[in-house]
Structure formats: structure tokens, C-alpha cells
Amino acid sequence: MTPSTSPSASASPSPTPSPTPPADRDGDGIPDSSDTYPEDPKNVPQQAPVNLTCETDNELSGSLFAVHGGKDGRPDFAEVWAAKPSSCEFVGSLNIVTAIEKQAYKVSKYDDQDISTLYEMCAAVDPDDVYAEAGFAASSEQIPEINGALTLCPTHPYAKRWRQAVQRGQADADLEAQGRLFGSGTYRVGKEIKPGTYVATDVDGCYWARQNSSGEIIDNYFTNGARRVQVTIRSSDYAFNSERCGEWRPAR
Numbered sequence: 001m002t003p004s005t006s007p008s009a010s011a012s013p014s015p016t017p018s019p020t021p022p023a024d025r026d027g028d029g030i031p032d033s034s035d036t037y038p039e040d041p042k043n044v045p046q047q048a049p050v051n052l053t054c055e056t057d058n059e060l061s062g063s064l065f066a067v068h069g070g071k072d073g074r075p076d077f078a079e080v081w082a083a084k085p086s087s088c089e090f091v092g093s094l095n096i097v098t099a100i101e102k103q104a105y106k107v108s109k110y111d112d113q114d115i116s117t118l119y120e121m122c123a124a125v126d127p128d129d130v131y132a133e134a135g136f137a138a139s140s141e142q143i144p145e146i147n148g149a150l151t152l153c154p155t156h157p158y159a160k161r162w163r164q165a166v167q168r169g170q171a172d173a174d175l176e177a178q179g180r181l182f183g184s185g186t187y188r189v190g191k192e193i194k195p196g197t198y199v200a201t202d203v204d205g206c207y208w209a210r211q212n213s214s215g216e217i218i219d220n221y222f223t224n225g226a227r228r229v230q231v232t233i234r235s236s237d238y239a240f241n242s243e244r245c246g247e248w249r250p251a252r
Helices: 078-083 099-108 116-123 142-152 159-177
Strands: 050-055 063-069 087-091 185-188 196-211 217-233 239-243
Touching: 050 078, 050 116, 063 078, 063 116, 087 116, 099 116, 099 142, 116 142, 142 159
Parallel strands: none
Antiparallel strands: 050 063, 050 087, 185 239, 196 217, 196 239
């Protein structure tokens, strides 16, 4: 008999190596090679570092600062603020990229697609900043600009004072719209201004006159200079005229 032989074991095929997946640091499924924001899984548009030349006590000729985006999507001015620059000037060009920048631009009511001024405002910590002065009331033109800066840098060292300036300015705008805040000129009582008791402060060469419908003077007053001048405009008056008295406000 011919002895039986065991069949030889067939050789196992070598496994095909899996291709190495492309690098994807943020795990968003987009390879780093084509990912605009390779470290941000949400792919939120980011601003390139913004360069500013700022004057500080140590470097009056100007120090260069690079402002990067922060974790909350807003620019991080911490390094600049620590140097307390009195003024800053934007370097280069700037495209409005991030959602915060777009919102700041909208709030500012600028119309030139440029928010470099807001970056300059946010960077500076000027002790002589007029917007931060005690009692300062922002004008109707200044209010949007300050609000735009506060959108970009809500934690600015002067943020509280800026907000107070906006509040005072808005209060004045409301009074003016009501006919209860006015300056030099002749006004129709009951149509352009409201009757009531008003004061003007720190006047120089101030003259006022209450008039009837014929233009005749009911009462008038003149002073070369005074800390405070007061007048009561009656509902029966036809017009009120003042010159060089500055701003008339409701008496408190």
C-alpha cells in the first residue's frame, strides 16, 4: 500500500495594509491639507493677527503689538492693555472676517467696510480719553461708534465709562426729540420745544426772550456771565429765543 500523505496547508494571503488616513487634528472630517481652520472643529472664520503700533510711556516712538483672536471669538487685547498705550495706529489692511467684526461694523454704522478705527479705540487706554471723561455725554454720531467698539472689546478698561457716556448721550437724544433740550435760536413753544422750566450753565453773554405771537417780548434777560441761568417758558408763550446761552435742559 502506498502510504497516504496529508495535504499541505495552503499559505495564508498577506493582508493588504490600510492606507494611512490624512491628518485631521480637529476631527471634523476635513483633512488638514484642505481645512482652512485645522484646529477648529466648528470651522469658525478667524481673523489673522492684527498689528498695531502703540505709543506707551516706555516707547514713545511706538511699540508693535499683534492682536490675536480669543477663545470667545473676540480679539484678545490683554497684552496691549497691560502696556497702557495712550494711542494706537492700525498697521496694514484689514478685511472684516469674523461674526464679531461683522456685528461691530453693523453697530458702528460705518459705511466704508473698514473697522480699523474700532481696533485702535479698543487697543488704546488713554487717560485723556474724552469718551471716558466723567459726565461726558456721547453725541448721536458718537453713540454708534462707541457701541461698535464695545461689541469688539466689551471688557475694555474703560468699558463702564463708555457705556455711561452712551447712556447719557441717549438720554439727551431722547430729550432733544421731545423738544426738551435745545440750544441757540428761536423756537415755537408747543411745536418745537415744550413749555417748562429750563436751565443753562456756565454761560457767557447769554440772552433769552419769551415772545408772543406778534413777536413782542413778554420777558427777557441778559447776563455777561453766570454759572446758572433759569427760565420758565409758559404754554401761553408763542416763541422762545436765546443766544449764547449754550444748552437749555429741564431744571431738576
